[in-house]
Amino acid sequence: GAKTSGSVAEIFVFLLLLDYGPAAAAIAAAAEAGTISWRTSNRWTSRLGSPAMAALAMHACGSGFEVAREHLAPEASQVGPLFALLLLMSLAYFAAGTLLMASLIKLKRGEPVRPLQILRDHGWLAVGYAGSAAIAGLLHTAFGRFEVSVIFAAAPIIAVMLATLHIYFRHAEDQARIRAERVAAAERAAAESARHLAELRESEGRFQSAFTHAAVGMVLVATDDRVV
Secondary structure, rough: HHHHHHHHHHHHHHHHHHHHHHHHHHHHHHHHHHHHHHHHOHHHHHHHHHHHHHHHHHHHHHHHHHHHHHOOOHHHHHHHHHHHHHHHHHHHHHHHHHHHHHHHHHHHHHHOOHHHHHHOOOOOOOHHHHHHHHHHHHHHHHHHOOOOOHHHHHHHHHHHHHHHHHHHHHHHHHHHOOOOOHHHHHHHHHHHHHHHHHHHHHHHHHHHHHHOOOOOOOOOOOOOOEEE
């Protein structure tokens, strides 16, 4: 729920970027991240860190988008170049925001930061960012400057996107849960094998010690009376 509602909120973040610039979009991104983190976490580090990271990532990526948009004018006012720039910006925003927030969490836990692994683990979320940017670009080109009336005009489109993203995120979460269960099962099997091996070594060590240091002679005899 938080992911799909966040994706819908990102539509308006991208609309604000298109119409009012990176500063307004950064404020909206911080508000969105703060709302989600407030609902999903009880830690103040997350409640404060998530909005800060989202605002920083949006302002940086949004500023780059504005520079590219002005550099390509007037071509950037056309639908094709505008969509291309917006989609590239959305992917950059996803990467920047994800890396900043995940790195903050890993550093707090004392874990190593591996950017490529972080992006692979959260790569499926990029679909939501790209979808939100595409809807925002469509609304911007169809209705012009972002106003309250745009919200009502966009309602059917957003509803379809919400349903699609809900199905996609649910499938992705199911796949992630299955992978996690498989990893956990493999780890349990490995731990059980290690425990059995340790017990076998300990038993063999006790037997070897008893056989070597016995005060009387000892011999191993097979069932057919052969001396082993």
